[in-house]
Amino acid sequence: MKIREATAEDWQHIWPFFRAICAEGETFVYPFEPSAQEGRATWMEQPPGRTVVAVDDAGRVLGTAKMGPNRPGPGAHVSTASFMVDPAAAGHGVGRALGEYTLAWAREQGYRAMQFNAVVETNARAVHLWQAIGFEIIGTVPEAFRSPAHGYVGLHVMYQKFA
Numbered sequence: 001m002k003i004r005e006a007t008a009e010d011w012q013h014i015w016p017f018f019r020a021i022c023a024e025g026e027t028f029v030y031p032f033e034p035s036a037q038e039g040r041a042t043w044m045e046q047p048p049g050r051t052v053v054a055v056d057d058a059g060r061v062l063g064t065a066k067m068g069p070n071r072p073g074p075g076a077h078v079s080t081a082s083f084m085v086d087p088a089a090a091g092h093g094v095g096r097a098l099g100e101y102t103l104a105w106a107r108e109q110g111y112r113a114m115q116f117n118a119v120v121e122t123n124a125r126a127v128h129l130w131q132a133i134g135f136e137i138i139g140t141v142p143e144a145f146r147s148p149a150h151g152y153v154g155l156h157v158m159y160q161k162f163a
Contacts, residue, residue: 001094003101006051006064011040013061014053017086018043025148027123028082029155043084048109052101054085054094062089065098067105070115079106079114083126095126099133107162116158122150127158135160 006014018039022030030042045051049068053061063085070080081102085094106114114135119126121140131137135158143152 001054001056001062001097003052003054003097006044006053008044010053010061010064011036011044014043014064014084015039017088018064018084020087021084027120027126028084029118029145043082050105052098054098062086062092063094063098065102067102069111070117077110077112079109079111080116081106081114082116095129096133099129103133103160111162113159113161115160116156118145119156119158120145120147121154121156122147127156130158133160 015036019034022028022034022039023032025032031038034042043051043064043066045066045068049066051064051066054063055061063083065081065083067079067081069076070078083095083098085098103114116130116135119130121127137156138159139157140154141157142154144155145153147153
């Protein structure tokens with residue numbers, strides 16, 4: 001697997017799983033039925049942010065991440081990132097590779113920490129992964145996410161300070 005900067009042409013490969021993940025409604029605070037244009041505007045970051053894709057040896061897009069400052073101005077020293085893995089590639093280390101990539105990128109860019117603002121507490125796979133690579137839950141906003149499967153559940157704020 002290789003991780004590289006996403007190109008405009010990659011969107012056509014990201015869009016099918018982006019749309020499916022949004023429609024499932026269990027992991028992102030995005031509309032359930034975004035248009036391709038809305039999805040692209042949401043996902044494809046502009047500088048100082050960055051969007052990347054993880055691809056296999058054949059060039060097939062397995063997953064994607066976007067990263068950049070968590071907030072502008074006085075909050076711009078803390079980074080954030082979001083991740084989507086094609087469900088067909090789940091369980092093969094794509095999420096971990098993207099997570100480790102975003103942490104390395106943020107450190108190289110001079111950020112002091114990384115913060116995830118909204119990790120759905122019922123997304124056990126993601127919570128476990130982020131904790132395994134050094135994030136801690138610093139708080140949970142109760143009932144801040146409406147899950148089709150679980151009803152109102154909390155959103156974790158997860159954080160990792162860089163040395």
